[in-house]
Amino acid sequence: MSETPILQIENLGHSYGRYLVIRDISLAVAPGELTALIGPNGAGKTTFYNAVSGHFRPTRGRVHFNGRDITGVPAHKLVPMGLLRSFQITNIFPNLTVMENILVPLVLHHRKGFAFLPSLRRKKKLYREAEEVLDKVGILSSAYRLANELPYGDKRLVEMAIVLARNPKLVMLDEPTAGMNPEETERMIHLIKELATRFGTTFFLTEHDMKVVFSVASMIYVLHQGVLLAQGDKEAIRANTAVREAYLGGSARD
Amino acid sequence: MADTKRMQTVAGIILVFILFLTGPFILPVYWTMILTEILIMGLLAMSFNLLFGYTGLLSFGQAGFFGVGAYATALFLSKGGNSLFVSLVAALGAGAVAALVIGFLCVRRDEIYFAMITLGFGMMLYTVAHNWLSLTGGSDGLPLLNVPALNLLGREFSLFDPNVMYLFVLTVTALCIFFLWRVVRSPFGLMLTAIRENKQRLAFVGAGVQHLRLAAFVIAGALAGMAGGLFCLFNAMATPDILHWGFSSRPVLMTVLGGSGIFFGPLFGAAIFFGLEQLITSMTENWMIFLGIILVPVVIFFPHGILGTLMDWMRTRTKRAP
Amino acid sequence: MESFLINLLNGLSWGMLLFLISLGLTTVFGVLGILNFAHGSFFMLGAYLCMQIMHIMPSFWSGILVGPLVVALLGVLIERVLLRKVYGRDISFQLLLTFAILLVLDDAVRIIWGPGYHVVEPPAILSGVFTLGTRTYPVYRLFLVIAGPLVGLALWLFFQFSRWGRIIRAAAMDREMAEGVGIRVPMLFTVVFALGTWLAAFGGALAAPHQSLAPSMGERIIIESFIVVVCGGMGSFPGAFAGALILGLFESFGTVFLGSAQMAVPYILLAAVLLVRPYGFFGREV
Structure with missing residues (x-):
């Protein structure tokens, strides 16, 4: 990771009232690298996604995009800068x-x-x-x-x-294969990979389907109960015992 | 293939325009005047449909801008102005300015709120016209004592001649409709339909939805003002009742009758509206109650309007045909 | 001081009428999802029927009891026969349908009772004036000031504590869930629409001795109650109350400070709310 990251997130946290949904998340997305954030439902993925993509202002932390501080900047102003999102x-x-x-x-x-x-x-x-x-x-x-x-x-x-x-310089995808049949999922995975390799589009995706993540992402962050549990490439994540216990329930043999 | 279809459309429009042109030479004066009114109200309805059919905004205050245009023309001509051209530019400008100010507030909300707010501000304009006696003459309205003659190729034509009036109105509305045609086929027009389809998606690809809505509102207001200016010349007066919400409902009804999904739908609807009015008022004075009774089944059974349903029907027929 | 009190009472009595009307509008919208343009016509019909029934049974109380009930029955009919056809359709079609109903009702009133003015006498016990220092004030308006909040309170208790009230609130929040737990939603819609029309007509009957009856009497009230619900937030009970009260008071004090320009007061309020809080006093962006 020698290149300057296109998206840099520092100590991001968000609470609804007194309920802290995500806390202290720091991560970076390098240009051209397919980065994914995984976590079971309720881990805070959507909150994280919305806080980063300008849906609301996070209560704590900073978001930098392409060297600019974009914390709390509304989504439509992020678009001309090159940050786009898709919807579930x-x-x-x-x-x-x-x-x-x-x-x-x-x-x-x-x-x-x-x-x-x-x-x-x-x-x-x-x-x-x-x-x-x-x-x-x-x-x-x-x-x-x-x-x-x-x-x-x-x-x-x-x-x-x-x-x-x-x-876009960076595309944020929220569960890109949600609701798709296996064939459509296959096509979407293939498309994401191809866009990343042939056209150099940088993707950051949130996903709960482990298979999708392992087949597209080269850098993976694991979110669990609002905090980052692990990060690394897919071998590192597969080998990580904390992830296995918390998320995979020790049964990830695929 | 797309090109031949386009040619057909253009040829059709030219044919209809020629038919309209021959109107005063074959119709009795009474019907020429009805036709004039159809054109004016059709223009108003088409300005409304830029908001309704294209942008998905139901404006219930369009008569307000129509009335502002009518009073602008009346005031200009009664304060000593004697240029026909300037009097209509005044109507257009006044409609646009009023729409800019009021639209600035209205475009903050949409759907039913937009309908309620435009209705409210439309009635505000009505209240002004009705009560500002020194400027508008109150409920008596402002009569036009002189309507400047149309000066063409060194000859003067009096607009008090119904045929001259008709041809004059036809020319102005045709120009305005051509302008609208360009607008809905422009990149901006695509933005408007995108607002109607999915404003959230549009905002998330970087559009300023409120600014686009405001621009549409101003264009619609300007054209409504222009229609109002023509109406003032046609009636030789401006009265407050043309700003009332009862009048605002007319373009809405015409659009629904004709079909909001079709460019010329509102104009067609205006023709149906006046046809019905002629038919019903020849039998009874209470024409609004019949209008309501007719409107109920149209709303329930013809969701695409009469012209729209007719076109859908023709389309399915041609599809089925071998 | 006296004129302050009089303005206060005027503002409160008009505000209370606005509250009743807005409440019906906002409840129907909250549950059925339909904005009823004809709501003002039901208000007018309530007043006229109250007058008509007083010709048959010469008591104001019979008029105010029976008249609104008749209108509510009409509401049942309209919901069953017409509105039912357009649920789930585009909002503009629902609006247009209620607008068609408005055209029919308004013209029907004009045909039946003529275009002129009518007057309804308040009941003996509420007629006359009382003195307020050196000035006099109609007793009936004071009655309105008291009756409005009482009806409002009764409705609030109904929504808060009765079985039907809770069902209506649940259905307003989540229609599908209400269906899931076995509430007969079509029946509920009829009841709510009837309740809404009853409220409008009851407001009209209450207003009958307070203002003269004319075919345009529904107009001002519907426009101002639109302004109330935009300011207070559609579907909000406290919003309707606050909005109606503020508008009523602004208008009555507006006459003092603005003279004849007080007619602009509702629109100034509307513009101010749209500028400062475009989603209403209690509203949030959705």
Whole structure:
């Protein structure tokens, strides 16, 4: 980890009233490295995720992104800096075509949101860029279908494409394979890996599915009851006795 | 294939426009005047639909901006102004400014709150028009004593001639509708539909949703003001009742009748609305009660409006056809 | 001092009426998820029916008892036949349906009772005036000031402690869960809508001796109760109370400081709340 981390979190803590959900979490995400945060349900993953991605201001600690302090900065201001998030539930524009779904972030990326006179159709460059993004995630063939009509797994891909279209420096994924069947999960894992290796997109994902994490992430943090229990690559995590006891229940033989 | 479809649409629109152009030459004067009113109210309804159908915001105060436009025209002409062009620019500008100020407050909320707030502020404008006697003439309204003549190629045409008025209104509304057409097909138009579809997602890809909403509100307010200016010229007066929420409901009803999902739906709805009004008022004075009775099944059974349901029906038919 | 007291009483009596109306609006919205545009029309209908029944059974008390019940029955009919068709549909369609009901009711009132003004006499025991120092004040308004909070208190007790009240609150919070624990939700919706219309009509009957009856009387009350619920937060009991009281008092004291410009008071309040606390006094961003 000689490179400066793109995301650096120092002593992050958050409490609801007197109830401390997460405490004293410090971690770093290196550019290009697939980093994952795992933990069972209720470990505080979502709280952590929301505190980092600008959903609310954490009660303690600091978040640095690309060298800037972004603690408590609301999500929509993080987007132009290059930090994007996806959602556990499918979060797309249902009654627009897949192409339009991707054009929305592209229009914003090119700061054309208030351009009310030029024709969108004539913006061939935007369409080309949208096609590229759709090609990256592999749903170019559905470009002119309504997003709503796609199967569930494809909708998640549309969402991924929306995020990628803003050309992010860091993508935060919240349980990217939640609710997917094995085949769709396989496709998503493959996609994440490919995006990371071929296009250099940096991902930070939270996940409770151990298999997914072990097959994509090169750096893993384990969250348990609001505190970091362990960190390291997958061999180190597999070998860690504390993790085995607390999280795997000693039965992780996969 | 997409191009031929586009050509068809454009050809269709040109055909309809030509039909509208021939109106005064074949229709009796009475119907020419009804047609004029349909165009004006259709423009108001289309301005409303930019908010409702495209952005997903139900504005119940659109008559407020319509009225502000009408009073702007009336005030300009009664205080000695004698340019037709400037009087309409005044209507457009007044509608935009009023929408900017009021919209700044309204766009902070959406859904039912937006409906309640726009209704409230619309009624505020009504209260002003109704009670500020020295400026607006109170409930009597402001009559236009002179309507400047239309100066075209060195000849003067009086707007008191219903046919001239009709062609003048047709030209102005066509220009405004063309402008709207450009707006909904622009990148900004895509942002508006994205707000309607999923404003949270839009915010999370970095859009300022409230600013976009405000921009849509101002454009809609400006066009409503323009329609109000035309209405003032058409009636040769501005009265407070055109700011009342009862009047605000008209563009809403027209849009629902025609279909909010279709660009020309509200204009079509305006035509249905006036057709019904003619039919019913020829039989009874209580036309609002019948309007309500008609509206109930339309809302329950035609969720896409009459034109919209018709188009859905045609689409499924052509799909089924071999 | 005297004029202060009089303004205070005026503000309280109008505020209490607003409270009753807003309460019905906010309860129906909380449970059914429907914003009822026709709520002001039920208010008006309550007043007119109270007057009509007083022609048959010449007592104000029979009017205020029977009139609102008739309106509540109409509410049952409207919920069963019309509203039921649009649950789960887009909010704007629900709004438009209640707007259509408003058009029908308002015109029906105009057809039946004519466009002119009507007056309802307060019952003998509440008529007349009492002296307040050198000024006089109508007894009936004082009655309103007392009756409003009493009805409010009764409703609060109902919601807080009765079985039905608790069921309604549970359903307002989580409809699916209510269904899961065996509450007959369709029945509940009918009851709540009937309760809402009854409240509006009861408010109208209460207001009848206090203001003259005209087909536009529902208009001011619905707009101001919209402002109350935006300020107080939709679905909030204390919000409706605080909002109604503040608006009532602002308006009555507004006449002192602003003269004829006091008509702008509700809108100034609305604008101020939207600027400072856009989600209402007790509301939070969702």
